[in-house]
Amino acid sequence: MDTVVSVVLLLIMLACTLMFMLRHLHVRSRKSNSNLPPGPSFLTIIRNSLELHKKPYQTIAKLTKVYGPIMRFKVGQTTTILISSTKAAKEIFQTHDTLFSDRAYFDVGTAYNHNQYSLIFLPVSPLWQELRKICHENLFSTKSLDASQDLRHNKLHRLLSDIRQSSLKEETVDIKIAAFMACINFLTYTFLSHDFVHCVGDGEYKHIVTTILETHFTPNLVDYFPMLRMFDPQGLRRHTANYFGKLFDVLEPFMEKRMKMRREKDYVTNNDMLDILLEISERNNDKIHKKHIKHFFLDLLVAGTDTTAYGLERIMSELMHNPETMSKVKQELAEIIGVGKYVEESDIARLPYLRAVIKEGLRMHPPAPLVPRRAKRDVQVCEYMIPEGAQVLINVGFICRNPEVWENAHVFSPERFLDSDIDVKLGRDFKLTPFGSGRRICPGSSLAIRMMHVMLGSFINCFHWKLENNMDPKDMDLDQSLKAIPILA
Structure with missing residues (x-):
């Protein structure tokens, strides 16, 4: 009988202890949750899901008016915090940079274990620091980019020659496709000194890059419910791996051939990125090896083509929609360069109005309107607590068009940057960070800026x-693709 009583008392004590613990945890949870940012309910997210997919930062801007500049989304096991103010962005990028220095990656990014080699997705670690150092000191340094500019110069000639042929035939040019192919050629020649695209096929290459981007931006159940990872229910990871493989299959023979050539005594370097990376690898294979080079090449091509092409197309659209601004930039180019001549990288410093046009274009149409980070632990940002593991998105697209930050925010006006010391490559002015900021700022921004100035x-x-069908520029839809007929200057 005593044993039974003892067991019952023990069970009562355990029950009371459990109830106390649960109550304590509930109180702690309520206290913690009370300091979390506000945000839409799951049902509100579902109702807006289509618009969020089609026009993410425009839809988010509407929700921001309701819930404020620091907003929380909770879908499945994923918490996302959206930052839409310069004050909060500064805290993420600068004040708490080390606590937000990692990035959450999508499940599709694990194809070919890309997340374990990619500079974009690697957490801050000795490997990440080494790759970053190589980018700053070797690949994207002023000295390296100056040494490889002849490679891009040759591809610019080909691009302008193709457009000249379209002009003679009075053919319409799709500006984004032309810019897209130009970006690919600029990047592959900078990396390989070779027409990589020709080996894949122009149309096939564009299809590969576009498909990889689409899979990364397609809502994936696995990202919200990680327990589904083994099933890959939408097949997005398998699909992505297939296209990663296609690029690697073409790249590997280039790398093998180059490594063989480098063993020859009379080999002369082309000053391209592949030579730089192979030289570093030969000196110290622990720093970087073949897999790192392949995945770096993948990052460069996928991240650097569509975004730059999109930016160029949007800026051209804005210039055609604003003939007075187009006239001003044409006048500067005529006076400094001479009518009908192409722009070289060494000319950029002498063209202040063109530089202002590019900055204003990046403000109106940032290539990455949502800049991702991940919280390493609970962090207070402004008055709210950002929970550990939360994905943080800095809404650059909203900040860049916020009337509280910019005068005449929705007007394309390069003049605002003529007397401005904002340097978009540095990312230190938090109202204009098209390439991000802090230790995760885009390492290739200096190359992207050169490419945009030269091509535009x-x-x-x-x-x-001139627009198709003699359309009046005032009637343009700036959200539509730009197709125009070139006329020789």
């Missing part, structure tokens, strides 16, 4: 452009 300046200086 040459497009404008070598050709006049």
Whole structure:
């Protein structure tokens, strides 16, 4: 009988202890949750899901008006915090940079174990630091980019020659496709000194890159419910791996051939990125090896083509929609470069209005409107607590068009940057960070800026452009793709 009583008392004590613990945890949870940012309910997210997918930062801007500049989304096991103010962005990028220095990655990014080699997705670690150092000191340094500019110069000639042929035939040019192919050629020649795209096929290559981007931005159940990872129910990871493999299959023979050539005594370097990376690898294979080079090449091509092409197309659209601004930049180019001449990288410093046009274009149409980070632990940002593991998105697209931050925020006006010391490559002015900021700022921004100036300046200086069917520029839809007919200047 005593044993039974003892067991009952023990069970009562355990029950009371459990109830106390649960109550304590509930109180702690309520206290913690009370300091979390506000945000829409799951049902509100579902109702807006289609618009969120089609026009993410425009839809988020509407929700921001309701819930404020620091907003929380909770879907499945994933918590996302959206930052839409310069004050909060500064805390993420600068004040708490070390606590937000990692990035959450999508499940599709694990194809070919890309997340374990990619500079974009690697957490801050000795490997990440080494790759970052190689980018700053070797690949994207002013010295390296100056040494490889002849490679891009040759591809610019080909691009302008193709457009000239379209001009003679009075053919319409799809500006984004032209810019897309130009970006690919600029990047592959900078990396390989070779026409990589020709080996894949122009159309096939564009399809590969576009598909990889689409899989990364397609809502994936696995990202919200990780227990589904082994099933890959939508097949997005398998699909992505297939296209990663296609690029690697073409790249590997290039790398093998180059490594063989480098063993020859009379080999002369082309000053391209592949030579730089192979030289570092030969000196110290622990720093970087073949897999790192392949995945770096993948990052460069996928991240650097569509975004830059999109930016160029949008800026051209804005210039054609604003003939007075187009006239001003044409006048500067005519006076400094000479009508009909292409722009070289060494000319950029002499073209303040063109530089202002690019900055204003990046403000109006940032290539990455949502910049991702991940909280390493609970962090207070402004008045709210950002929970550990939360994905944080800095809403650059909203900040760049916020009337509280910018005068005439929705007007394309390069003049605002003529007397401005904002340097978008540095990311230190938190109202304009198109390439991110802090230790995770885009390492290739210096190359992207060169490419944009050279291509846009040459497009404008070598050709006049008119819309299809003699459309009045005032009637343009700036959200639509830009197709125009080039006329020799």
